Amino acid sequence: MKKILVLHTGGTISMAEDANGHVSPNEKNPMDAVDMQFANATIISEDIFNLPSPHITLEHMLTLKKRIDAAFDEDFDGAVITHGTDTLEETAFFLDSTIKRGKPIVITGAMRSSNELGTDGIYNLLTAIRVASDEDSYGRGVLVVMNDEIHSARFVTKTHTTNVSTFQTPTHGPLGLLTKNKIFYFHNDRENQHLDIQSVHGNVPIIKAYAGMTGEIFDLFDSINLDGLVIEALGAGNLPPTAAHSVEKLLAKKLPIILVSRCFNGIAEPVYDYEGGGSRLHDAGVIFAPEVNSQKARIKLIIGLNAGLSLENGLENFMEN
Numbered sequence: 001m002k003k004i005l006v007l008h009t010g011g012t013i014s015m016a017e018d019a020n021g022h023v024s025p026n027e028k029n030p031m032d033a034v035d036m037q038f039a040n041a042t043i044i045s046e047d048i049f050n051l052p053s054p055h056i057t058l059e060h061m062l063t064l065k066k067r068i069d070a071a072f073d074e075d076f077d078g079a080v081i082t083h084g085t086d087t088l089e090e091t092a093f094f095l096d097s098t099i100k101r102g103k104p105i106v107i108t109g110a111m112r113s114s115n116e117l118g119t120d121g122i123y124n125l126l127t128a129i130r131v132a133s134d135e136d137s138y139g140r141g142v143l144v145v146m147n148d149e150i151h152s153a154r155f156v157t158k159t160h161t162t163n164v165s166t167f168q169t170p171t172h173g174p175l176g177l178l179t180k181n182k183i184f185y186f187h188n189d190r191e192n193q194h195l196d197i198q199s200v201h202g203n204v205p206i207i208k209a210y211a212g213m214t215g216e217i218f219d220l221f222d223s224i225n226l227d228g229l230v231i232e233a234l235g236a237g238n239l240p241p242t243a244a245h246s247v248e249k250l251l252a253k254k255l256p257i258i259l260v261s262r263c264f265n266g267i268a269e270p271v272y273d274y275e276g277g278g279s280r281l282h283d284a285g286v287i288f289a290p291e292v293n294s295q296k297a298r299i300k301l302i303i304g305l306n307a308g309l310s311l312e313n314g315l316e317n318f319m320e321n
């Protein structure tokens, strides 16, 4: 018999719709009323927060990490988290990057609130518990389970504003799926580097590049106290020339600048050798973060900085792997 901890954090899965079609949080979490009878698992539930996920901060993510660490030091065999979908991938990535792989951690949510027609919350919660109590889920890192699919926290992203199949894994594909009776894994994800941090300080904004971008936004950053910057660059990792010029001025001040692509699929690499091209940006000191989107690159940078990494001490290696 597995002992699974369910941590509710809020989100649409715990919300309800009113007569005007507006969706908002409930005083009492409807997920607490779900019948949790499993042949192979005992469920203990806690309402750790009741927040829409746009209200979730890195401090909340750290609180969740500490609660899961404590539960795993006790006799829990796995953890399930219910979470709003807007920032679910960020919490999933944070936990995957700060907790050593072993006992299953599964995150789920819903696209339709608890009293809406075709609500997906209870179904997703029950399938997440099935995955967390399955022997084969051990050692796979943090998993996102929604709509009968299992995704790696490292690569999954929210792709649709309203559709129940919103969580997808561009480039890599899902790790597995659930049928009525079985769980199938058809990929093994590589181990994600994890750092056991105790703080989450850092001011790290994300900037998106576009055709005709000038350097003004980067020049503004010159006067703000930043700990790092993440740029969603064009294509394989390039910037318009004037933007690149201003980025080089920030690099001269030893600011960690992380580059990912604004493309939905693929991996950014330093390839192009022209003004603003990726290979020149890389030579100037821009760090390319492969296989993560900008919101995950930002979390990864904050984790690295809070673990004591710096440009002189291992930050580039951490971000590039």
Ligand SMILES: NC(=O)C[C@H](N)C(=O)O
Residues within 6 Å of the ligand: 010, 011, 012, 013, 051, 052, 053, 054, 083, 084, 085, 086, 087, 109, 110, 111, 112
């Ligand atoms: N489907 C959802 O959960 C979206 C909601 N706005 C949230 O992230 O809290």
